[in-house]
Amino acid sequence: MTNSVILQGVSKTFPGGFEALQPINLTIAQGSFTAIVGASGCGKSTLLRIIAGLETRSTGRILVDGQPVTGPGRDRTMVFQDYSLYPWLTVMENIRFCRSLAAHARDATDSEIGDATRRSVALLNLMGLARVERAYPNQLSGGMRQRVAIARALMAKPAVLLMDEPFGALDAQTREVMHDLILHVKSAERKTILFVTHDVEEAIYLADRVVVMAPHPGRIDAIEDVPFARRHRDLRLDPAFLALKRIITDRIRATAGMSADLDGMRSLTEPATSHHPGNQQ
Numbered sequence: 001m002t003n004s005v006i007l008q009g010v011s012k013t014f015p016g017g018f019e020a021l022q023p024i025n026l027t028i029a030q031g032s033f034t035a036i037v038g039a040s041g042c043g044k045s046t047l048l049r050i051i052a053g054l055e056t057r058s059t060g061r062i063l064v065d066g067q068p069v070t071g072p073g074r075d076r077t078m079v080f081q082d083y084s085l086y087p088w089l090t091v092m093e094n095i096r097f098c099r100s101l102a103a104h105a106r107d108a109t110d111s112e113i114g115d116a117t118r119r120s121v122a123l124l125n126l127m128g129l130a131r132v133e134r135a136y137p138n139q140l141s142g143g144m145r146q147r148v149a150i151a152r153a154l155m156a157k158p159a160v161l162l163m164d165e166p167f168g169a170l171d172a173q174t175r176e177v178m179h180d181l182i183l184h185v186k187s188a189e190r191k192t193i194l195f196v197t198h199d200v201e202e203a204i205y206l207a208d209r210v211v212v213m214a215p216h217p218g219r220i221d222a223i224e225d226v227p228f229a230r231r232h233r234d235l236r237l238d239p240a241f242l243a244l245k246r247i248i249t250d251r252i253r254a255t256a257g258m259s260a261d262l263d264g265m266r267s268l269t270e271p272a273t274s275h276h277p278g279n280q281q
């Protein structure tokens with residue numbers, strides 16, 4: 001399998017000497033879905049921003065499709081939690097915004113403009129946005145706004161889609177719809193996806209591989225392969241799914257210094273004479 005993203009010794013120390021990331025080595029296969037989870041402050045967003053070229057790294061190098069990353073580029077686009085749409089533009093205009101700027105800046109040919117139009121219409125349909133093409137962001141639900149943000153990120157045909165807690169602000173039901181949509185997008189567009197989330201269940205449902213990071217300083221603690229061939233609603237209740245969720249959750253708690261075993265806490269908070277089904281008198 002071809003590798004899409006290669007991180008070699010990528011570290012980050014912020015000005016002032018705060019070591020946010022110890023050297024990270026990670027290889028991500030083309031067309032794969034990698035989720036990054038970990039306790040708050042372990043450097044998930046910093047790592048994603050460095051890959052996007054939005055943050056400088058202190059050491060190491062990054063290759064995307066064999067090319068060194070030296071800054072932001074159209075081969076990597078990012079989707080954030082807060083949609084970041086332009087409120088004065090319609091859905092279609094938001095999707096086409098960067099392309100329109102680029103076309104304007106270098107006098108695009110009719111054929112390039114035609115390609116961009118076809119692409120934006122295809123994305124509008126892929127993301128289920130055709131009905132709201134002329135709506136403005138404030139007329140849309142959070143889920144619909146995030147569909148627009150994803151369509152906009154896909155417009156440039158990036159090799160890698162970077163997603164930082166993209167569904168973090170959505171309600172549980174909308175998140176589930178978005179999960180299936182993003183998996184559909186991944187196979188339709190054959191994208192490599194890197195996805196940061198706090199939600200272990202979301203990570204396992206979406207990803208082929210879950211990278212577990214640890215804090216103080218940020219580093220990779222473990223990498224878990226996700227063995228499920230097919231995603232479906234009941235997968236989240238599958239014993240193997242729940243067992244993997246438990247393994248990852250326990251690791252995150254352990255790296256954050258939280259006990260995975262709550263029994264000790266219960267014994268402190270429950271009254272000594274608490275009732276249990278078998279001992280009622």
Ligand SMILES: Nc1ncnc2c1ncn2[C@@H]1O[C@H](COP(=O)(O)OP(=O)(O)OP(=O)(O)O)[C@@H](O)[C@H]1O
Binds near residue numbers: 041
């Ligand atoms: N510009 C900055 N200057 C100094 N420290 C920073 C800066 N940006 C982030 N940090 C610190 O680096 C560490 C990693 O931050 P980061 O946001 O990457 O963590 P995270 O794992 O994404 O956290 P969360 O899950 O809470 O979003 C944190 O301790 C944070 O305070």
